[in-house]
Amino acid sequence: MSSITDPTTFPSVFEIDPDQADVTTATADTAVAAPTGPTFADLGLPKTLVRALAREGITVPFEIQAATVPDALAGRDVLGRGQTGSGKTLAFGLPVLARLGGTGRPKAYHPKALIMVPTRELAMQVADSLRPFAREMGLFLATAFGGVPYDRQIQGLERGLDVLVATPGRLGDLIERGVCNLSAIEISVLDEADQMADMGFLPEVTELLAKTPADAQRLLFSATLDGDVDTLVKRFMTDPVTHSTSPSTTSVTTMDHYMLLIPPHDKFTVTASIASREGRTMFFARTQAGVDRLVEQLREVGVRAGGLHGGKTQAVRTRTLAEFKEGRTTVLVATDVAARGIHVDGISLVVHVDPPKDSKDYLHRAGRTARAGESGAVATLVLPKQRRSTIAMMQKAGVAEPAEHRVRSGDPALTELTGAKEPTGVPVKDEPRSAPRGGDRPRRFDRDDRPRGRFDRDDRPRGRGGFENRGHDAPRRFERDDRPRRVS
Helix, strand or coil, X not given: CCCCECCCCCCCCCCCCHHXXXXXXXXXCCCCCCCCCCCCCCCCCCHHHHHHHHHCCCCCCCHHHHHHHHHHHCCCCEEEECCCCCCHHHHHHHHHHHHHCCCCCCCCCCCCEEEECCCHHXXXXXXXXXXXXXXXXXXXXXXXXXXXXCHHHHHHHHHCCCEEEECHHHHHHHHHCCCCCCCCCCEEEEECHHHHHHCCCHHHHHHHHHCCCCCCEEEEEECCCCCHHXXXXXXXXXXXXXXXXXXXXXXXXXXXXXXXXXCHHHHHHHHHHHHCCCCEEEEECCEHHHHHHHHHXXXXXXXXXXXXXXXXXXXXXXHHHHHHHHCCCCEEEECHHHHCCCCCCCEEEEEECCCCCCHHHHHHHHCCCCCCCCCCEEEEEECHHHHHHHHHHHHHCCCCCCEEEECCCCCHHHHHHHCCCCCCCCCCCCCCCCCCCCCCCCCHHHCCCCCCCCCCCCCCCCCCCCCCECCXXXXXXXXXXXXXXXXX
């Protein structure tokens, strides 16, 4: 779901189907910081924004916000490094809105500011976080991402936008269609830049940034500032000021980490027991088919679970997130790509059903819990043959001595560590509205009726992989892997 923000009566032309208008998604990282340090007024933000922040209960900036906002307001190019949940959204969003305030109505098809993000869900979350503040400043804000019809996005661009939050694939398509021009961009932002590089979007991002004015201000926020991200910095940023609020592995110290060593034949029963716990839990699997299979199995034993992956339509993904956020489901099973950037309050446990392949994926998955000062735990299900590689991966992620526990379903230790309990065994009949007609295939009006273009990727990588279930950890031939693939 995406929408246009209007200070008066400007119509929303980015909304999804009318029957989805009441669905909300998870909000981005805008939690209230501890009452110490400078205020937002001290950072130089206009009074209009300071008052709007106070009405939302946001009065004291996070560390990354206090560090970057003054430089961004001054027009400097800024590199910001901070972990998920550190407050990056407002760190770049507030200066963008402040600098655009009072600059006049934008031209048709020529947005003034561009915020590029790697996934549809993150685009929605960033827009939802900035929308009330854009309204206060009298600015028009909209989103553009794959999986929804083009016509409403084109109408929005035609009316004129101050801020466009977009994914690289859909933005490229809109430019190819001649309905979006980046020559008037005054500020461009890359959010989760390292994730965009990991997902293979670097060529598109490079080409898109090249279409913006060379003297435009650039703000780049990322968990890491090396490798491919450094390539973007050297090419597009001028004398940037760097603010790094924490080492890349610091976030792991705010949560408990468990390696649960299990026999292959007991994997699903352990998974189902953990999924039956009290509270909100997020599970990660490697493939789309693995997500769907696990959700079906969990629902068969009485767990209210929903699945999220790149193969689902945008309307389905939006509903699934809303059901999880609102408590209609207590378990969300997702692939790495689909869950990147998602923030849902109150996730107390993250479970790696399939151990991540590298430390960066571990950190991104783990970042769904213990956000903004909250506590949380991360459990990794490990088969005997995976033990050595998993320990090495976790140590690289900053978990110096992973706590190992040999458990089976029904063990008191499993309950003590995760809150696991016996599933009810009563199948969940009232399934979430997670599939339109024909399963997860798009409905007729969701389909694009033109040939696929070189940018037309719908912002999800393609690949192959496997989901370890009931001891079978080899990928099935037809399974689609949602893991990012680096494009050489």
